Amino acid sequence: MLDGLRNFARTWPGKILGVLMLIGLAGFGMSGVFTSLSINTVANVGKEEITTRDFQRNYARQINEIANQIGSTPTAQEAIALGIPSAVLSNLASEAVLNTLGKEFGLGISDELLGERIQSDPSFSAVTGSFDTQTFRTALRSNGWSENEYFEMQTKVAVRQQLALGLFNIEASKSAVELMTRFGDDKRDVEYFIVNQDTMLPPSDPTQTEIAQYLSDNQSLFRTIPLRQIDIMALSPQVIAQNVKISDDEIASEYERTKASYDRQETRTISQVVLDSDIILQLFETGKASGVSFNDLVAQNNLEIINIGTLSEAQIRDSLLSDAAFSIEEGEFDIVSLFDGDLAVFVEKINAGGQSPLNEVSEQISQNLKLKQARELYLDYLDQIEELRAAFTPINEIAGKY
Numbered sequence: 001m002l003d004g005l006r007n008f009a010r011t012w013p014g015k016i017l018g019v020l021m022l023i024g025l026a027g028f029g030m031s032g033v034f035t036s037l038s039i040n041t042v043a044n045v046g047k048e049e050i051t052t053r054d055f056q057r058n059y060a061r062q063i064n065e066i067a068n069q070i071g072s073t074p075t076a077q078e079a080i081a082l083g084i085p086s087a088v089l090s091n092l093a094s095e096a097v098l099n100t101l102g103k104e105f106g107l108g109i110s111d112e113l114l115g116e117r118i119q120s121d122p123s124f125s126a127v128t129g130s131f132d133t134q135t136f137r138t139a140l141r142s143n144g145w146s147e148n149e150y151f152e153m154q155t156k157v158a159v160r161q162q163l164a165l166g167l168f169n170i171e172a173s174k175s176a177v178e179l180m181t182r183f184g185d186d187k188r189d190v191e192y193f194i195v196n197q198d199t200m201l202p203p204s205d206p207t208q209t210e211i212a213q214y215l216s217d218n219q220s221l222f223r224t225i226p227l228r229q230i231d232i233m234a235l236s237p238q239v240i241a242q243n244v245k246i247s248d249d250e251i252a253s254e255y256e257r258t259k260a261s262y263d264r265q266e267t268r269t270i271s272q273v274v275l276d277s278d279i280i281l282q283l284f285e286t287g288k289a290s291g292v293s294f295n296d297l298v299a300q301n302n303l304e305i306i307n308i309g310t311l312s313e314a315q316i317r318d319s320l321l322s323d324a325a326f327s328i329e330e331g332e333f334d335i336v337s338l339f340d341g342d343l344a345v346f347v348e349k350i351n352a353g354g355q356s357p358l359n360e361v362s363e364q365i366s367q368n369l370k371l372k373q374a375r376e377l378y379l380d381y382l383d384q385i386e387e388l389r390a391a392f393t394p395i396n397e398i399a400g401k402y
Helices: 002-010 012-027 052-070 076-081 084-105 111-119 133-142 147-168 174-185 208-217 237-241 248-261 278-290 294-300 319-325 358-390 395-401
Strands: 041-045 048-051 267-275 306-312 333-338 341-351
Touching: 041 052, 041 084, 048 052, 048 084, 052 084, 076 084, 084 147, 111 147, 133 147, 237 358, 248 358, 267 278, 267 319, 278 294, 278 333, 294 341, 319 333, 319 341, 358 395
Parallel strands: none
Antiparallel strands: 041 048, 267 306, 267 341, 333 341
């Protein structure tokens, strides 16, 4: 079909059609587009409808792009002055023309190829780098798309791409290629010299009369800037806390009082291997049943280990992956079947959760107690400093006192 389109585009009727398409959209504007409009329809281009929903979605996207460029969201009047509504409608009409032409040529895309296009979109990938259904649905909801609308839109995009390849991806003539090659490969010998202060003869020294005249003409360049020396004393609970002393007994007592709040979550160091064939999957299932280690199976099949990291259960977005990783013991692995394939998940190390011991949180407790005391001292210090300032005590002496 694409070859047929290319052959058609090379003929005079095909070229005339392309010109008429451009003239119809650019030359005559949108006056011929509006026909039999309804509440849900902004415009009709032939039998192709431009719905209110399509217009609002594209208009909002264009407004956001303009806002990112100018730093503020344009008002409705400003948007009209910038020509945003007409530009959005013109783009949608252009797409509608191509959609209609694609239907007439019988172009389309298979469900299998459409699925591959969507699954390869990095916007819908999970933490493992693979397609994630929940991420896909969340992205559609946040952008106001239903799944059917998104599939239909991607189908039309694919058809328009086929049209562009078929009508405009025309091979250049041999003479044009030769001309461009000669232009790109043309070489010339260039001679040049540089004029700067290093290559010029040094100027003669100015006379006293010239110096005095320059000073008189440029007096504003030789005025001194007024400067002041300023002393600043910072007073805040954080500054006061630096000089507060907390004893070990106070830290231990505070730990006993608040130790229930120092709980840590269990984390696991997790790796995975992609089982990209039924044979590899069978080998791992058999090896797991026979007690063969994860590292031995990886080495025997020359596979690559992907390190996911040390994570808590809540940090893993894929529920199947998190369930598997937190249901096996340290040094073991399990096989997980995800939407786009099978994985072998390996737990290298388990960091147990539970209550943090005193030696791990003593510094944090000490800082909290220091800050608490500093807040209590702050108002007293402020009153004392104001009294010293009223007695004209220099700020350096006040800072040294505290």
